[in-house]
Amino acid sequence: MRRFTGAADKDAARHEQAERALRLLGEYERHSSGWFWETDRTGRLTYVSDKVAKVLDTPEAPAIGSMLTDLFVIDSDSPDTERTLGFHLSSRTSFSDYSVRPARDDQEECWWSISGRPQLDEMGRFRGFIGNGSDLTEKRKAEAEINRLALFDGLTGLANRQRMRLSLSQTLAESSAYRVTSLLLLDLDRFKAVNDTLGHQTGDALLKQVGQRLLRAVGERGLVGRLGGDEFEVILPSEGNRERLAQLSRAIINSLSQPYFIAGSSISIGCSVGIAIAPDDGNDAVTLTRSADLALYAAKSDGRGVHRFYDEKMLTGAQSRKRLEDDLRTALAQDQLHVAYQPVVATEDARIVGFEALVRWTHPARGAVSPAEFIPVAEECGLIESIGEWVLRTACKEAAQWPGDVRVAVNVSPIQFANPALPAIVTNALAQSGLAANRLELEITEGVFLNESDASDRMFASLKGIGVRLALDDFGTGYSSLGYLKKAPFDKIKIDQSFVRGAVVPGNRNAAIIKAIVMLAETLGMETTAEGLEVQDEIDLIRELGCSHVQGYVYGKPMDAGEAGQLLQAEGGAAKPSGFKVSRAQRVKMLRRAMLDVGDARGEVRILNMSTTGAMIDGIEFPGDVNGYEVKIELLDGQMFAAKLRWAKGGRAGLEFAEPFDMARLRPTSKILRKTG
Secondary structure (H helix, E strand, C coil): CHHHHHHHHHHHHHHHHHHHHHHHHHHHHHHCCEEEEEECCCCEEEEECHHHHHHHCCCCCCCCCCEHHHHEEECCCCCCCCCCHHHHHHHCCCEEEEEEEECCCCCCCCCEEEEEEEEECCCCCEEEEEEEEEECHHHHHHHHHHHHHHHECCCCCCECHHHHHHHHHHHHHHCCCCCCEEEEEEEEECHHHHHHHHCHHHHHHHHHHHHHHHHHHHHHHCEEEEEECCEEEEEEECCCCHHHHHHHHHHHHHHHHCCEEECCEEECCEEEEEEEEECCCCCCHHHHHHHHHHHHHHHHHCCCCCEEECCHHHHHHHHHHHHHHHHHHHHHHCCCEEEEEEEEEECCCCEEEEEEEEEEEEECCCEEECHHHHHHHHHHHCCHHHHHHHHHHHHHHHHCCCCCCCEEEEEECHHHHCCCCHHHHHHHHHHHHCCCHHHEEEEEEHHHHHHCCHHHHHHHHHHHHHCCEEEEEEECCCCCCHHHHHHCCCCEEEECHHHHCCCCCCCCCHHHHHHHHHHHHHHCCCEEEECCCCCHHHHHHHHHHCCCEECCHHHCCCECHHHHHHHHHHHHHECCCCCCCCCCCCCEEEEEEEEEEECCEEEEEEEEEECCCEEEEECCCCCCCCCCCEEEEEEECCEEEEEEEEEEECCEEEEEECCCCCHHHCCCCCCEEECCC
């Protein structure tokens, strides 16, 4: 009886233990990502957890009874998948952590990791496979999102720098020597102004629209990506036709330059494109990208809004700029720079009232290096602030030795103007030199208006608070924001030399432009300085037009501080003009045949040079004094123009046209032999 009771207790305990195991198994299957499966010896499913069965079941074929290999598809790209499921089932070998998905195509994305091993009965005979699995769907989605973030730009959805680099490397590696690949680098023009004036949120919205337009323009021809900021890239496999690339580039520039409408604002920007073609411009990603970047630099240097193809000369130019940059750093450290001063003369009494400080560089091997060559390099490499501060301190120190009413003008670049420390630098330079604040004039270009902001207003107020004078330099050549000019506290407007040159030539509109600028300045209570005067008759015109000051070679070239001091002491600072007394229109050298009518006679002559007002000819002898003799000359095919002879000597003669001639009307004809200049 005791033995019977003991056996019953053991059976009950085993039954309870089995039920507990089943409950725990059920809880595990229902509330975790894990599940179980089992097959018979033929590979047909005899058991699978309910949550997986619901995914695998179809009305025509339930999961139970189906071949395991018909229910799952292995991820062959997974590094953990060495063999197929069919191989393991037939060879009766274990497998672990194989990534699979449902074989049904109508299912949402679903991935599992499964493991299995063969099971044997008490006699050692194969009974089938038993195994487990776990849900990989969320993990796969997370990995896909991580991969997307790693390879795609989060703002525009375009490929990012990493994906573009990988794609370019792969495309070039697959290309043979006879298969070309083109790379386009794009940079948005005036985008920074959008960020600064309308905010980064508007800038982000703009970049999204740029990405969409770029995708439409490129279409299926290539891969479009955003490298960061306002830089974009296009990879065009199997495309190397320069005409088609130029056409695509123009289409991109035109599309991206159309107005954008964001949050009630109409925004206009531009785009520059640099193009490099493999293998000629580089057969690896690094070299090809460098070539495209150099082409983009050339496009921006040529005025922006254009495309440029890479040329070997661009690399030579870049290397030259790099050497120039290195030499410039050495020049700043070894005091190779010096300051020269050009006189500023009052038109009323022709007296020197100030000098403009101009930086000059004498290289120990190159000799004199033009500011037009090294100043842009200084701005690009970040040296302009150091150079600008050195010029400011030097000019203040040397100007302090001049008479107390003579001013010195110092140029301030937009980069310096954007530095919040500029007022402190100016104050310190004045204090160290002992120069009165009202004797220092800071010349600011119109480039500062590209970043109109409260910071600009504060900078203007701070500088005026010091007591220095402010001049707007090169007026009319840049942004020309007349509205902002009303607010900016300028004391002077400097009229760019491009308006001064040729102003005295009949038919030239520059005089009218100068007059308009003078009237504007007077209305705003500002002085005016006309720059670039080289001929004496320009002084009289500028005085008649009302300019208060003039500056140019006509009153002296830039000189060192000692020479400037001596000039101020000589004759009480009175300025004496020098150089040519009368202006003449710019002459174009040429060798052109033309017919000349002299009275009733006609003969053929050659035009050696020509301007809007006259020409020099040869091939005909004139006896005696011919000044004022009237002739007619064929300037255009079959068209005769009236002129007067002004001189004749040695078979040559000078003509003055009766009316100004538009040089743009000249076109190449069969009568042109060659151009000599």
